[in-house]
Structure formats: C-alpha cells, structure tokens
C-alpha cells in the first residue's frame with residue numbers, strides 16, 4: 001500500500017467534526033473554531049521550536065475514545081500525531097493535522113503484591129513513580145518525572161535504575177495498542193509477540209499504546225543523590241576523572257551508582273559538574289563520591305544527601321536551569337566507547353565552549369552531557385530481542401544547545417548538526433584505530449540514542465540490524481503509514 005498523501009483536516013465540514021464529537025466522550029478542539037484560550041495552550045511543547053498549529057486536537061477520556069478517533073483519522077486519511085508528555089526533543093508529537101493528545105489518560109494502578117503497575121498511555125513518569133513509591137516499589141523511568149511514559153517506553157528509555165534492571169522498555173510486561181484501523185490489541189510475550197517486540201524501541205511505528213503494564217522493583221524509600229560543580233580550571237582534571245569514575249566506581253557498584261557529567265558555560269568558561277545517584281545508605285554512597293570531593297573545591301550549593309527517589313526525578317529542581325525564555329533547542333547525542341579518549345572529551349568541551357561564545361547571550365543555558373552509567377544490564381539483552389538497537393556499553397555524549405529566539409532556529413539546527421557530526425567523526429577515526437564497529441556498520445548495535453536526537457537521523461542508525469524486521473512489521477501493522485512521525489519505517493524503501 002505504501003505512503004499515501006495525508007490531509008490536514010482543514011477542509012472537514014462542521015457536520016463531519018460533529019460526528020467525531022458525538023462518537024467520543026473527550027473534547028475535540030478545532031483551530032479557528034474553539035476559543036483561542038482553549039486551543040493555544042494545547043499546542044505547548046517542552047521544546048517550543050516544535051509548536052505547530054494543528055487543525056484538530058482530540059483529548060480522549062477513554063480507550064474507546066482513542067479507538068474512535070483513530071477510526072476517524074483512517075476514514076478521512078488525516079495526518080496524525082500522538083502527544084503524551086510532550087517532552088520529546090524533536091517534533092513527532094506535533095503536526096498540522098490531528099493530534100491525539102493523551103494528557104487526560106493518566107490513571108495508574110499498582111498491585112503491590114504482584115509488583116506491577118498499570119498506567120494509562122498518557123501517564124507521566126512521575127505518576128507511576130509516585131504510585132509505586134507509596135507502596136515501597138519503583139518503576140524504571142528516566143531522569144525526570146515530567147516525561148511521558150508513552151515516548152520514553154516506546155523509544156527504549158534509560159534511567160538511574162537501568163544499570164540494575166535494564167531499559168524502561170525491558171520492564172514492560174504488556175501493552176494495549178490501538179492499531180491503524182482503530183482496533184485495540186494486547187501486545188505481550190503471550191499475545192502478538194511481534195507487536196510487543198516492535199513497541200519496545202520501535203516508537204509509535206505500529207500503533208498508539210493506550211495502556212502500559214510495568215514490572216516494579218523493591219526499593220528502599222531513599223537514595224543518596226545530588227550534584228557537584230567545579231571551577232573552570234578543573235575541566236581537564238574532571239575529564240580525566242571520567243574513566244576512573246566509570247571503571248572504578250560505577251562499574252564496581254552492582255548497578256547502584258549512577259554518575260553523569262554535565263558542563264555548562266558561565267562567563268565564557270566551562271563549568272564542569274557531576275550528577276550522582278547511589279541506591280543505598282549515605283555511609284556507602286559517600287565512598288563513591290570521594291573522588292569528586294578530592295577534585296574540589298566544589299561550588300557552594302554542591303553536595304549529596306538522602307532523598308526519596310521521586311525527589312531526585314522532580315522536574316522542579318531542574319527548572320531553574322532552564323529559564324522559560326530559553327525554550328528552543330536541538331538535543332542530539334552520540335556514543336563513545338570505554339576507555340574514553342580524554343583527548344576527544346577535551347576537544348568536545350572546547351568546541352562546545354566555542355559555539356556558545358558565538359552567541360553568549362542567546363546560548364547561555366546550553367549543556368553538554370556525559371552519561372557514565374553502567375550499560376552492561378542493557379547490553380546483556382540480545383540485540384534482536386526487542387526493536388531497540390542501542391544495546392552496547394558506551395558513554396552517551398549529549399549536547400543541548402538551547403536558545404531564546406525563533407529567528408535562530410535554522411542556524412542553530414545546522415550548528416548542532418555540524419557539532420555532533422564533527423564529534424562523531426573524531427569518534428569514528430578513534431574507533432577505526434581501535435578496530436571498533438561504528439554506526440551504520442549493520443553488524444553491531446547502533447551508537448545512536450534516538451530519544452535524544454534531532455529526529456532526522458538515518459533509520460539504519462536508529463534501528464541498526466533490526467531495521468529489516470521493523471519493515472516487515474510495518475507492512476503487517478501499518479501498511480498505509482498512518483503512524484509516520486517518529487522515525488517512520490517505510491517498508492517500500
């Protein structure tokens with residue numbers, strides 16, 4: 001069947017829109033017809049660069065509503081996007097046609113005995129974390145509570161608990177999925193196993209998940225967590241410490257210690273820092289942060305303490321790092337193997353500093369990230385077990401250039417692409433010297449983390465050797481390519 005040209009719904013008559021309204025309990029908000037104060041806030045996204053004026057926004061109140069809306073989309077061949085937490089870096093939850101906005105479907109129930117959470121498809125990570133924490137359990141989710149479970153689960157999902165329990169997607173037990181014809185099916189190890197394979201890393205290529213069932217884990221209520229920042233003259237020592245932190249601390253903690261480097265620019269100079277998280281008591285946690293204290297002096301306000309796990313993911317604590325006027329960004333990433341080439345890290349920080357220096361006023365809150373987590377649990381799952389294809393150990397280097405003015409969008413997108421291309425090039429050359437397979441080599445896992453990417457990468461870089469099976473499944477579950485926003489796989493290409 002292949003891709004057919006989808007329409008944005010602007011020509012639908014009011015009778016047709018009324019038929020949609022009368023088929024669901026939830027709201028249908030229409031551009032130019034619904035009050036602006038109702039319509040406009042629904043377009044808001046974490047990354048304002050991707051705000052698009054959708055013609056129709058549907059806010060389902062139930063799975064039946066989702067099903068009826070998908071049938072409507074199919075009948076009128078509409079362009080459709082799924083929005084859950086609206087936290088994606090790139091723009092798949094935006095579009096000019098119809099948005100299925102899952103924000104009113106956030107009910108979570110926890111079975112403490114079975115250690116399972118059932119979450120509606122629009123739940124935020126924090127909804128599940130809070131419900132689980134109330135009974136002494138934890139789900140695997142990402143670093144912040146505000147991301148939707150919809151995007152993070154279907155895209156893979158990495159969090160502080162991944163070193164112990166794998167990806168968010170690896171902790172998915174079952175899902176209810178709305179397919180392109182509006183039917184709802186179960187995907188699990190028992191039913192529709194191929195679909196279950198596909199929704200764990202294949203994004204929304206095969207359908208909209210209306211309900212996720214997750215495995216939960218026993219946990220102490222508190223963890224030892226915080227951040228440490230250092231003066232600019234410590235940058236070289238900080239980068240040299242990364243291999244030590246990874247090898248001698250992270251990798252010797254049985255998955256309990258997560259340590260991520262971040263670098264910001266202040267007054268034209270790089271300010272290095274580490275976010276730390278230890279799943280255990282303070283006395284033990286202190287041993288893991290000793291090298292950071294030795295690296296000191298640390299900036300005032302730095303430090304770690306015992307906190308509830310949900311406090312460590314609370315978006316409010318990060319909000320001050322992202323003042324509201326800085327709300328346009330391209331986040332992108334690549335992966336570098338261990339032992340890290342300190343020379344590449346230094347060049348990356350230097351390059352980052354140079355880019356920010358070109359527009360210090362506009363780019364001042366930009367961040368560079370070095371993810372030093374233990375990925376052996378994630379990498380222990382066979383590459384063909386799920387669609388997710390980035391199962392290898394390595395340090396994720398993420399760059400978030402964040403700016404404040406719409407007129408910089410085009411330029412900054414290019415700057416970011418050039419930046420990451422150059423870093424990838426350095427890594428590629430280094431890998432060649434060391435004989436390590438690289439992105440696009442087809443034989444190994446990819447080195448791209450699609451959830452932190454510009455949305456524009458080659459499909460083979462996202463799905464690696466799983467791309468062939470993705471195409472087969474697309475042919476089966478979405479031959480008309482209704483779901484075409486998040487790395488859509490075209491079976492014909």
Ligand SMILES: Cc1cc2nc3c(=O)[nH]c(=O)nc-3n(C[C@H](O)[C@H](O)[C@H](O)COP(=O)(O)OP(=O)(O)OC[C@H]3O[C@@H](n4cnc5c(N)ncnc54)[C@H](O)[C@@H]3O)c2cc1C
Nearest residue numbers: 084085086087088092093142143148150151158204209486
């Ligand atoms: C501040 C911040 C911190 C982050 N931290 C982490 C982190 O620690 N670890 C990590 O792995 N990622 C992280 N991310 C990336 C994040 O996981 C992705 O951006 C994810 O896509 C967000 O999901 P969402 O539902 O909020 O996104 P949305 O923008 O609402 O949706 C994005 C896309 O996800 C798919 N999708 C969403 N809901 C569903 C559904 N119910 N069924 C099927 N498909 C669906 C659709 O393709 C949709 O277009 C972070 C992002 C931000 C902005």
